Amino acid sequence: MNYPLLSTLESCESLKEMSNQELSRLASEVRERIIDVMSVNGGHLASNLGAVEITIALHAAFDSPTDKIIFDTSHQTYAHKILTGRNDQFHTIRKFDGLSGFASPKESKHDHFYAGHAGTGLSLALGVAKARDLNEEDFFVVPFVCDAPFACGLTFEALNNVPRDLKKFVLVLNDNAMAISNGVGNVHHNILGSFVLPRKTRPEAKQFFKLFGFEYIGPIDGHNIAALKEALEISKKTQKPVVIHALTIKGHGMPKAIEDPITYHGVKPFNRATGMSEKGAASKKSTFPKVFGEHLVKMGKEDDDLVVITPAMPRGSCLDAFMEKFPDRSFDVGIAEGHAVTFAGGLAYQSGKKVVTSVYSSFFQRGFDNLFQDVCLQKLPVLFALDRAGLSGSDGTTHHGVFDISFLIAMPSLVIAQPRDGDMLKDLLSSCFSWNRTSVIRYPNKSCEITDRERTPRPLGKGEVLSQGKDLVIIGLGHMCDVALEVRDLLLLHDIEATVVDPIFVKPLDSSLLFRLMLDHHFFVTIEEHSVTSGLGAAINTFVIQSGFSDIQVQNFGLPDHFIEHGDYSDLMQQVGLTPDLIAARILNRFALQLTNLDQAVETS
């Protein structure tokens, strides 16, 4: 379609001069533009459709970027991007070298903070407002927060600290009564969300915000631009912190998305006409998260003691089936990773139950202290399934799960494992409670091989030799074993025979296997999709050093020590040099001469 208003829009300033009717037409165009691009690129759809009118009203009412609109989570910034000079590049969103799917200060002066993890908006905004006042500057600070981050402790920590005399601080609450999945918890049921539009007043919400010193305006229809603008104008005249409680419908303007907002929260490319996903070529492969979800159902059937916790990610973590089958043994705690971990500690302590907590690797960064004190220190055999470990692809920097080994590895007695394929994931899941230790199994959201073979019990800390060679050892972590095997093939073209090893465990390392390998190999290579600074490779380095063997050389491949942006997985892997050909070339560059010398030495001797 054409976008008559959008294509002639000079800047977000122009919105101030448009009539409400024009703004409504603009909203329709923005919405169509989002659906058009999402049908090709995939991305956050339903949440963005619900935020169009609020975004337009904000830009009509405030002077961005002087006034600071600060997006919590910031996956709902598509309309904002389109209206702030990025419509021309909007088709590149989430692509390598294209626009980010989240707020990005690099892209625009209208984006103030990189965000992606929920709950930071209010805290950041409070910082900005306090700095403004210290500097005696004069502008509005406008945190834009959905209802889901009100399950998140950080939101409350900030709410607790908003002083009642803080001026020009307008919290815009986009309440669609959902996280990615349905809302949960007391805030959802008793204060916000839940029953959304039918009710005209929300005394509980008013009461709640009043307790925290806020003036409350609402609830208002978050798709009514006139009402929104009016509320914003009132808020601008209020001499204390204000909250505008706007009720919206996730997926607004796209019937299929309204009908199934969970599926349409984040979409793969779909058919623009039908709204249906295109079926890809039939694949026999599954993905690690799917294997996890399916195997958990099987384990749940066999064992009444298995319980599952998710911080608002039933769908993403593939737990829907388990949760539907065993609702009593399923806990969606909302976007509250810290509580998810501590609560797991409480459950495991009392019940002797088998507690599985599934958290995305990058979000697990919020549960680290809880893991330390409330699970590891208690010596509780909880399993943490760390989904999305590795590069996240198009979600980008905030979602890459590339630091977890680093922050976990010093935790005493913690087990860290990673499966190379679907069968190994099932083996590890079936074995982990026999280790009687707090365990982390990390895996990426990538396709994986899976067969019908029987389960093999996996003893704690035992690795596997996948391919026996003689010249050097390549240790691949998880799915990087596939890369390791390809590197082996490439090296073979140069008459170099590599031994390929799957350590399976990062902690504890298989020390006897490593010792054995060091006896007859001098050259080691480690490959991992994790920060090379402090992952498997670093652990192997320390192992080699502490073993006291001299003459062992190690080359580490992993993610470089800088933040990595978004893009297709294969582009990113190429960029960071983790493809088989790039790795093989660097190995040859470093070791070829020595390997040749070695061969000569062997021949001579």
Add this chain to the structure above:
Amino acid sequence: MNYPLLSTLESCESLKEMSNQELSRLASEVRERIIDVMSVNGGHLASNLGAVEITIALHAAFDSPTDKIIFDTSHQTYAHKILTGRNDQFHTIRKFDGLSGFASPKESKHDHFYAGHAGTGLSLALGVAKARDLNEEDFFVVPFVCDAPFACGLTFEALNNVPRDLKKFVLVLNDNAMAISNGVGNVHHNILGSFVLPRKTRPEAKQFFKLFGFEYIGPIDGHNIAALKEALEISKKTQKPVVIHALTIKGHGMPKAIEDPITYHGVKPFNRATGMSEKGAASKKSTFPKVFGEHLVKMGKEDDDLVVITPAMPRGSCLDAFMEKFPDRSFDVGIAEGHAVTFAGGLAYQSGKKVVTSVYSSFFQRGFDNLFQDVCLQKLPVLFALDRAGLSGSDGTTHHGVFDISFLIAMPSLVIAQPRDGDMLKDLLSSCFSWNRTSVIRYPNKSCEITDRERTPRPLGKGEVLSQGKDLVIIGLGHMCDVALEVRDLLLLHDIEATVVDPIFVKPLDSSLLFRLMLDHHFFVTIEEHSVTSGLGAAINTFVIQSGFSDIQVQNFGLPDHFIEHGDYSDLMQQVGLTPDLIAARILNRFALQLTNLDQAVETS
């Protein structure tokens, strides 16, 4: 004094048969016992004095350990310990091999969770209650939480998840209107705490808990055993989650502690008769936290842009003077480490101000995700002063700051430094904003040398050779440089001449210095008061491996890969083998033969 009731108390069961009058007398004895032991051992005093009656009432009303009393933070468990069979060992509290100053499941079946970091009580209790219901067991779950953890997001995450139909769940809220320092924030000012005893009703507190589905009982006088018992009996009959709001006075029963509850929160040994601290032998040494606090005041005078954030630790972090002098530039955000870090990001973004956030190392585990997303990713030059880095001594396991390098080291572009003495700490503080990077300066709560010398600018990533030798290199981190120098002296007795190096920076490492050292040394030793698994030593190992030098050997000294308990610093250091003589012996054991061989080789050649 004698303890007639206490000394004949058989078990906490006996409390059920005692009259309220007897229980009051028992309370006096328990209080005296606490003061007696604290005057010798030091420890948490004022908070424990305030919790005596509640603890007695809890044990009179509930059947511990069948009913589970779950202490949040658990520094206020002294009366509980005394009443649950540990009175005889109470004089050993906080001593090496003695009772822990916090709850300890190892000590007693009445203690369910190790705790020490605030805010976990409600979340753990909810886990226990849910597990109980799944198991169809029948008992009360009684989280015992003070008001201060209501600044902590984790408390809210749990509160949000307490289902309104949860039975036998009694939240006992010990509201003394304080954290360690005075309470802060909206919960403190508008809902709990703040005006404490004069008011007879607390409609805001009732409103607040009702929004979260709780039945509210209170406020009641938390030092009135009869009133407490009555409230607890009512709570036992309520078919939904209940909160009992008990108002207490921190330091109750000890006038000096009531007068100055901040000083008497945690005390050093004091004179039993006067209540005053004994003055130790006059020392010219300062401590790292004191140097930090004093130098910050100086910096604050010279630079209006300097602002300071603390999560409820003004006194512990030695920020009182700064906060008193520059109240507008000081932010105590309450026990909310995550928000402290994200808020710092917001402040630094807007103001171009110099933001210093002071957090204890072990508590910083709660701000890791915030550091990642809201500061490092934003490339904001915030300084994090990580106090209490290293072993905490008598506070024990939950308070040891021994994992921070591990969880921080993979963070791209982050600076990690540690000063060896007070002068270096001042140098680093004065230099850090010139690095224009997010920086962490870690230091222990230990005494340190300090002189009047001028500030030396410290360029980023530059270490120092403290003593030139030739046989091996000893790298000591921070105050472990002193140990390294003592080890050098001990080795000299064996004709081994060590080069001693202060790296100053863990990240970035001084690569040119290390290269230079590797050119003329084969043997390296690293010493750090941090987990040896993934600290400075591990970073050096990886550096050595990646440098490609062959024939470099490294011996790493640090804290072993298990949880370390409480005790005097010197006992703990002995236990973990980090004393100069133990280190020297192990170095000799590993390298002596080779060093001798080396000398011979040199002589021969």
